[in-house]
Amino acid sequence: MPGQYSTLRAQRRAETQRAIQAHAIRLFTERGYDATTVTDVAEAAGVSPMTVYRHFPTKEDLVLLDQHGALVAERIAASPDVQPLVRRIGRALIESATTLTGGDDLAAGREFLLARLRLMISTPALRAKHLDNHYALQRSIVDALGVDAADPDTVLRIQAAASACLATLHTALVCWAEDDGRGQLPDMIAKALAAAFGEDATDPHG
């Protein structure tokens, strides 16, 4: 929230935030999400429960992914609009996944991502909110595609394509996590898209 005019302040804040989240994921994985209270997390991180809420608005936000949404919307807006909708969205999803998993410096980042994914998949509350985040992402994708919203049929068409693509992405994430991240996530997404929409609609060489 607050504007950081100081680097030292921002660094400290970022560090406590990182520590809180790291301890949270560890405890959630060890004892389970529901069996771990926010107070437990705060004690483990050496702060008060209030500080946890200052950095993460809800307990769920300790686990959920954050940057992914903006990444996808950017790529959508930057893509040429001559391709069919599904291919355009699908490519943005694949490229974003490449940035996410490949851009992370080392294996530790991937393990952290995997741990969060596993929690999201197995905990109903987390899974629900994560799916709702995808719904919000769907809205921003539709916005990024630049709809005039004059014709309700056009809106329905775009909304349907976007939601179907995102659901497929979620399925690919689940399968990737259940495979313990052995395969390549972008490949997984491409395969899932091809399965849902047909090979031709998502052919990377098209």
Place this chain on the structure above:
Amino acid sequence: MPGQYSTLRAQRRAETQRAIQAHAIRLFTERGYDATTVTDVAEAAGVSPMTVYRHFPTKEDLVLLDQHGALVAERIAASPDVQPLVRRIGRALIESATTLTGGDDLAAGREFLLARLRLMISTPALRAKHLDNHYALQRSIVDALGVDAADPDTVLRIQAAASACLATLHTALVCWAEDDGRGQLPDMIAKALAAAFGEDATDPHG
């Protein structure tokens, strides 16, 4: 939960349950979901808060749809398995929607359904849990399709198709509700499926 060996008992129970839910939807619509406490609902229905929890495990269950899942799974299992996956699932969704909206005797039932849908769409907590219900429905659809689960690629293919179809269904529900239920829901679903997967994949005359 309990087995109803008596009709009179079951009738009374069903009646209080119906009353609780009706008052809940009314209050949620009037004051907003978050601004209405379970105690408010209980008082309006003339029961104690505990009775509300006996009939509806969570506050969210006062709004969410229930029977839909079983309906879809049945139709999936009953459909011939020669068609492509997306068409098979899509048809089951359309037919279930026909049963839901057409089977309801009169307009009052449709208005009630619309009110619940509007709440589900506009309230984040409800929307999230509803989307998670769709995820559970996805699982039962995959089960109903009878997968041997030997090949992970096959599983991914079916999961992807099912999740994409259900996301499209959700989009159609939203569009239908935003249009105040003026159009026909099954048509809306068919249109959304065609937009996402192409006309040929869902052609009802195929």
Place this chain on the structure above:
DNA sequence: AACACGTTGGTAGTCACTACCATATTGGTA
């Protein structure tokens, strides 16, 4: 040195939800 600001901690409260126990009414039975 003084001042504004941002980070943290404390307290008290609301609300969803869960045991655990008591009570009354209903349905079938001796």
Place this chain on the structure above:
DNA sequence: TACCAATATGGTAGTGACTACCAACGTGTT
């Protein structure tokens, strides 16, 4: 008809997430 089991409901007390409101302390700027 009297009795008993099942069931629907109510009460109380408690947990845990989350939210004000206020106090204290450190940091960066003037």
